[in-house]
Amino acid sequence: QVQLVQSGAEVKKPGASLKVSCKASGYSFTSYYIHWVRQDPRQGLEWMGRINPNSGGTDYAQNFQGRISMTRDMSISTAYMEVSGLKSDDTAVYYCGRGGQDPYIDQWGQGTLVTVSS
């Protein structure tokens, strides 16, 4: 079955960088986009961007441009999302999700809790 398994919870200091991984299984990794969405009590669900695992092409939400980078390693069917210059406002659960040509997620990862605190 389709599965997306994310890396574990992280605690980071302000100004640090974060890299979350998302390992896909049960389908052709290069045939679907990987999206990243974060969730926190203030902002709710927020779409961060997507990567095309086949081409490596990315689209980032305007709110995160210049601060995030999405990459992938096709050899191990894994996508990565890196956020730099962390602030306390970046404390959230980060999800990866699989998507097709239409803009929605049909399968979500389990989420990665990120806490930014000094």
Add this chain to the structure above:
Amino acid sequence: SYELTQPPSVSVSPGQTARITCSGDLLPNKYAYWYQQKVGQAPVLVIYKDRQRPSGIPERFSGSGSGATVTLTISGVQAEDEAEYYCQSADSSGWAFGGGTKLIVL
């Protein structure tokens, strides 16, 4: 992106019909999608392209739309349907999610 507005909560008794609305200016021209999220879990897609139901989602979940408002309807609500429900849509500038509606099963 743009805003999608949902009521904070909807309460129904078991067996009744729950209707959760989502409003946004671009909804007449863009599809809406609905996700169910139970406490401590990741969201699950329950409706895509306004009214399509993914495989494995019970038939009691349905979607509809009229102008700037789309509606998620859950017929014959069960206790297990208690969850937060989010609508979502997208345009060329990105995605937007509604603020979520807590479905309370009395």
